[in-house]
Amino acid sequence: MIAVLLILIPLLTGLAAFFFRNEKAARSWALFSSVLTLAVSILGLTVLKQAKYLSHQCEWMQGLGSSFSVSLDGMGQILCLLTAVSYPIIFLSTWHSSYKKANNFFALMLLAQAGLMGVFLAMDALLFYFFWELALIPVYFLCSQWGGERRIQVTFKFFIYTFVGSVLMLIGILFVYTHTADHSFAIDSFYKANLPFGSQHWLFWLFFVAFAIKMPIFPLHTWQPDAYEQSPTATTMVLSGIMVKMGVLGLLRWLLPVLPVASYSYGDTVSRLAIIGMIYASIIAIRQDDIKRLIAYSSIAHIGLMCLTIFSENKVGLQGVMVQMFNHGVNIIGLWIMVELIERQFGTRKMSELGGLAQKAPAMVIFFVIIALANIALPLTNAFVGEFLMFTGVFTSTVTKYNILFTVLAGLCIILAAVYTLNMIRKIFFGEANALTSTAMDLRLNEKIALSAIVGLIIWMGVYPKPMLDLTNEISDSILKISDVQHLLKK
Amino acid sequence: MNNVLHLAYLVPLFPLLGFLINGLGRKSMSKSLIGIVGSGAILASFVVSIWIFMQVKGGNTFTAEYFDFISAGKLTIPFAFKIDQLSSLFLLIITGVGFLIHVYSTSYMHEEKSEHFGRYFAYLNLFVFSMLLLVMGGNYVIMFIGWEGVGLCSYLLIGFWFKKPEYNKAANKAFIMNRIGDLAFLIAIFWLIWKLDTVSYDAVFSAVKDGSPALGKTDILVITLLLFVGATGKSAQIPLYTWLPDAMAGPTPVSALIHAATMVTAGIYMIVRSNILYSLAPVTLNVIAIVGIATALLAATIALKQNDIKKVLAYSTVSQLGYMFLALGTGSYIAAVFHVMTHAFFKALLFLGSGSVIHAMGGEQDIRKMGGLSKYMKITNITFLIGCLAIAGIPGLSGFFSKDEILAGAFMKSPILYGVGLFTALLTAFYMFRLYATTFRGSFRGTHDQEHHLHESPAAITFPLIVLAILSIIGGYVGVPEFIMQGAHSLNTFLAPVIASVDHGAGHAATHLTHSEEWMLTGLSTVLIVAVVVFAWTKFSKKPDTEEATGFGKVLANKWYVDEIYDAVIVRPLNKLSNFLDNMLEKPVIDGLVNGVGKLVNYSSRQLRLLQSGQVGSYVLLMVISMLLIFALQFFLRK
Amino acid sequence: MALFGAMMVITSKNPVYSVLWLILTFFSISGHYILLNAQFLAIVNIIVYAGAIMVLFLFVIMLMNLNQTTEPKKNRWVKLAGVVAGGCLLLVLVAALKDTEIKQQTAEVATGSIGLIKNLGKELFSTYVVPFEISSILFLSAMVGAVLIGKKD
Amino acid sequence: MNALILSAVLGVIMMFSGITLKQKSAVRGVAITGLAALLLANILELRGIHFFKIDVEGMMYFDRFALLFITIALFATLVYFILSARDMEKVGADYAEYFALIFFITCGIILVASFKSLLILFLGIEIISIPLYILTGADKRNLKGNEGSLKYFLMGAFSTGLMLMGIALIYGAAGTFDVEKMKFAIETPAVLPVTGMLLLLFSMSFKVSAAPFHFWTPDVYDGAPTVFTSFMATIVKAAVFIGFIRLFDETFGTFQVKWQMWLAVIAAVTLFIGNITAVFQQSVKRMLAYSSIAQAGFMLFAVYAMNTSAKEGILLYAAAYSLATIGIFSVLNKLNDYTFEGFNGLAKQQPVVAASLTIFLLSLAGIPLTAGFLAKFFMLKSVIDTGTGVWLVIFAVLMAAVSVYYYFRVIQAMYFKEGKADITVTATFKWSLVAIAALIIILGTFPNVLINWLYF
């Protein structure tokens, strides 16, 4: 019930939002809806956490062997919570950004939320694919309609890029489907599918490319900086905070357990790509002048670490990834809020044109510094927990021989992250104020609330991450159990 | 839980509260209130620390676990504090010196706006909190939290005056260099987890002690090396020392507290904490000794030609830290801790004294523009002199005892180490008295305006100076060498439980050298030092070293060009690489490939549509040709 | 003769000659029909094709005054390509079909009664009545179409 | 059978209605009512009620598959009439005759969908083709229309020749035209039927505009009056596909190995040419012509795979593709400017129309939750089910991604570009569009509606 509600609320309210005429009303409606979703999500975490509330299955396309099957497992809980938490924050923080045809904007945002929820909840491959695409369409319209100057080409590139990935995945899904014993798209059948080792190898790449584009993994990442740069910031938050998690979730739920042998044998290859991407993106981030691009590259680096960890197939690591999915989402949304504030005030995102904001906007700088530090995984912030566990996972991995090398190389990104993040802080906030920034205004109440929520989450998850880690315990075990290659090979 | 030391959480709690109150209320609170909250929090911690120290002294050590910080898979990391001799001693130093510096700051920073004043104290409290976490942590992860936390506060405080771009750059540099070390530290932690599935001190040390098969010789070697790399970052050793002199951009009390007394000694604390591991890794010890002595020498040479009062002290700090590492490398862990303690006193004193001078000079830091200040600032003059004597190692003062112990240890390890160490000590004495003489002796060389303003600092400044001066004098008597007075080395006795007694490791210096040898060494060094002091004093009182350095002096004045080399070897190539990747790889190649696919599609579209010529004849011809092809292949090739 | 006629159809410069050659070809094909004892078809062929259709062609050609104008030369290469392609197709098909599995069978020549109107008619109006009716739809539509197109507006 | 006879009769009625009814709206009314009756009659036959008891044994075969397709085709035609009938007025004066011809084409469609003898297939295809030649040239003063018509005619006649040769060769081998009585052995590589089969393959490929026999398509679709392009690009093409499938399933099913490879090649080439060439088009009409080629490539998958899911899928595909394309053409009809710029800013002027159009385009592009996605899904599934031709599938989806490019150009023009694509539409038109869009979504979400029919 919870699972269905999580999809239905944004879907229905989103559709309803199309019919609002008044911007203010649409905005409030969207906020209301997102808070409602959040409430439901929290309800699912606390009061109604018995299995019967969390999953739902009903007939749908039974002729095809597909059913409408949604369920909240630990990973789903985390990601749905992330989605549910992000939306109110996004709406709050962009309360003062005005959009042409705001009703459409909010409607599409909510529809995107429905799609995202669906992706995180779907326990049926076809349903998963449906939502996968469905989340993309509203985002396409959001970016193309309300984005920056080059929005149309850039969004289009993004769309086609991800579309290519997803149709490849569709073929993979279909192929696995034909090999399931009961001709079903259900996730359990997929896990039990008796796939010949030979076809696992190319199937792996079909799936991986789809997820890699979404995450994105080097060298399939080039849509991302452009897309982040050109999208309206509220959408960028969705894109980078939540949407990239689709890829991570895909790897965890649909790749590792479905194709364990191939995941094992290509683990090193993928890890290498991930590491190259991490270092590459971190280095490029150093010289970016546009804040959005900088954050985009930093996100590539962070996601690369998740990918690396996933393929080290190690419990600590997987738990780290799941926690980090939440944390990364929270942090990067926080960063985008800052970017939005800066851009709205000064009309520029170029760091070279900013500077000295710290004098005029002390509250802003505090929030920014905290979030930025969380972004570079300073201890007692949330990202530290995630990254620590992920690195531990990589380092103690038993599926690769190169665990030490991987960790060290990936670790370089910690240093590089400090370099570009601190440079960013310095260039934006420190130094003397210039003509542009001397008129700066500090945060408004709504922004303070949104940012406080984020900072609260950062600290909470950084100091006491246990509740979240507990959520990941069972699911990471079950994923690892299914994808245990040694066991399979013995058979 | 029953142990009273469970209350140890109070120690970091007070600074944390102070941080929160000052941080959130900095706009609404008055400066005096901020000062009281800030200093009071530390005082409260100090009081609790004394109580803890008493408990520990009474033999009560305890590891207090509060909650599970991280538990994932087989790994469980509790949020735990370990209270034992080592940490309680450090608690005293941190909260004690910290309190004095807080008091000092209330006056020193008084000219800042209330908002920034509050911010300053918030940072300072946060720093103390982090430092306390570092030393109290019951496992490596908690230590790492503190470890990064102090790095953060150092970053924040160096860049405290955020309007000055170069200060911010210095802050960044400090943080990034620390991060390099931190990475090594982290990897060491991962290694421990990999091999032992735990990071708790107790578990790790007992595993080592019991010779757990999970942890081989190589593992220990790598872990210790990595930890040491971590320490070089935090404690400013070669090759990661260059941030520390730049860190002098921060307010002077900060330099005193963070960059002299406490934070930079974290590396020493870590190694002493893990001394069991190190004792099993002689190679690492050798590396530490060499790096330590090299750093000591290098920094001392640079200090010879510096003209910024704080820079001199900064290089002196680096040099002294090198000394401490030398001690660690020779296995004299207690000597290192001893030196940490004495150094905390006299270096804090020196920094605060220099702060007093700077304060009086209206922000001027160049010693060439000072001189003759002893006339105007009596207390500062005397206390500063005490500090200089202490650091130079004049007998009777604290520095003498600790330095002597280190040199003795070095001699036992290798006479070369001793020789270089002694030479460094002489250099130290030389540049310190160059500094002292140039600043306080001779005649005033500043502007008339400045001279007019010269005055003794207020009590909030002089009080800490006096206290620290007293400590600098008497601080050494907790570790009076055995050869002078049997059983007077109370520090040795106190710390003995936390130092592993590993048979083949290098034990206490005193047990291996005869008393007469020690007397001889001590005598030699004392005589030489006194000679140097007298030489420097007389030389620079009369004719201060005001002209530009030339020749080799210029190399020294420019810090051996290390910053330039780093810039050329690392920073600029990295920036260039970044530019290169962005402009030459990212856009044209990778994105170009992606766009190229699009262009290819477009191009082929343009070409393919030419096939649609509009001519029926060619349409039919193409159809016939394709039919022909299919027939031909069907019948003649695909039989 | 049929082949020769056919060749001439496609090589004659003057459309009228082409039509005449085509009529010749049709006649020769009709000859084959008679040879195969398909008298009905032979007659129909001559009436419908050689008679009606070809007259229609001729009529149109005359209407357009095309008899005088020789058509402009098509690009020689295109022509050559056409001939080569057609020739190759012929070669391939002949090569393929010459070994067909039914080559031993023969067509009944000059005997057999199925080609007679009586038999064909019986069959046409029994088994093939539906297609026959359907062809009326075809004619209807062709008629409507021809009127629609040919009508002056 | 109900539908066949009725549609022939309706054709005749429409011929005369042009004379008796002076009001164009009346003609339209008759046509729409007639078609609705036709649809009803067919549905009744689907339920087992036959109006006419005619023995068509050996000639036609009205099975579920055929009847279902006929229903779809008739429904699509009805939709087409509702949306576009008014626009036929623009073409020329012979309003009633157009309807008559379309009804005759419907006859042909029914024949092609239900043939059992090659003779009926031939007649059906000719009944479809001949009126189409005329409709293409219906706008007599339009040189493009004339040209398209002549091209279509010449090439169509040529392909008829190929087809007849094929039929003749097969007759030579089998001695019958009845598809059920032909039994070709797999083992012996019979040259005669293979040649005939290939010739039929070529001519059918021509009719469904599969590359490299597609050349007529863009020119004809572009030249023909837009209303008729809409009809021939959708319903007619789908019908020929049904014929294609039936032919190759029942006649040549036994030596699938012989043609599967070629079909794969043709499908791949078709996808490639259709999609790639569409990318650079400036005119939406011509783009849609190429897109229809591309879609044909996808539909060829059904012929390639020739299994249950292929047959289910081709019906869905026919419905999805026809509805969406008819919808797009109906809007295109109202525009003056057929280039992409013509759509600029449509979303501002006509949000409802633009939204429906977007759904049609998404459906064509194969985005989930639209019928178009499921249709493509079935096609892919059918091929993957055969266990061969994975390369083909991968190639196809890559091409589908290319197709997104040109479909979305229209969406971009409507939503993200400034312009004044002002069209006037009636409320009926608007809500019909919305209804179709809703239908597409429903088909895409709950395809069982259609599929269950197949089994009941």
Add this chain to the structure above:
Amino acid sequence: MPINYYIILSIALFCIGIVGVLTRRNAIIIFMCVELMLNAVNLLLVAFSKMHHLAGKAVLETAGTDGQLFVFFIMVVAAAEVSVGLAIIVMMYRNIHSVDVNFLNRLKH
């Protein structure tokens, strides 16, 4: 007469028709060539019809009739086609005063 002869003859006629379509520019002549192709088919069908009659008449008296009937239908269709086709050509001629297919190049690319 062996059926092979007829097959080859028909194929030859058919191919000549194709070559004609390929090489000529006059729409009417192209159309005539198509008719030639149809006639080739007719001839082949009749030949096959007789062949099957010979082979199958023992079983069924009317064996092979269908072939000839098919020819009949082809002629029917051809006639219809010709009427429409010529109408189109005439329409074309009225508009551009030419029947040269090379001038049909308004629609391309």
